[in-house]
Amino acid sequence: MNQDPIGLWGGNNVYRLGYAIQTWTDPLGLEGKIFLQKLDEKFAGINVEGTIALGFGFNGSLEYAGEGKLSCSIALTAGAGAEIGVSKSVPLAGKKDDGFYSEVCGTAKFFGSGGACFGSTLKKNQKPYTTTKIGGGLGGGVTANIGYQKTFDLMGSALQHTEKHQ
Incomplete structure (x- = not known):
């Protein structure tokens, strides 16, 4: 378990586990909602x-x-x-x-x-x-x-x- 390497979700608990870690992975360290917000900025429309x-x-x-x-x-x-x-x-x-x-x-x-x-x-x-x-x-x-x-x-x-x- 590592700290959030690019500071996207760490907050007070920098060693936070992902939700449902047995069935859900996030290899890039991006949570779905944050990733979609970034996509929205570039691709909406x-x-x-x-x-x-x-x-x-x-x-x-x-x-x-x-x-x-x-x-x-x-x-x-x-x-x-x-x-x-x-x-x-x-x-x-x-x-x-x-x-x-x-x-x-x-x-x-x-x-x-x-x-x-x-x-x-x-x-x-x-x-x-x-x-x-x-x-x-x-x-x-x-x-x-x-x-x-x-x-x-x-x-x-x-x-x-x-x-x-x-």
Whole structure:
């Protein structure tokens, strides 16, 4: 048993054992919640997206939403576009909540990329949202989308476990 070598969790008890040491290991000395906080600083808003449409088509995306959550969206698309890329979403106004949504997006991708979406979740009294995307990929287009978004908590049980023992 060693002291916390990089000072992440030592506190008053620098020889603290991990929780459930027979079944849980942490070879880097990072507790799950602390590690996720570091990931959140760097990766929240990163998404992978693909669209193909000429008249009608499909759009799908995965976005790391922060706090160990992954948002998955799939949409029917009307317009013209073919694109694939990785970008960082920057919300300008409002928020795209889980559930059905409608939006209009425009993107341009030629290795570097930029784009913007304006839309609304299809719920009563929901305020519209606006996001921009900056990243890299190939393609472009202007599309109107009707889709569904669902967010999954990838670390829910791990975070609940660490919060109970703090």
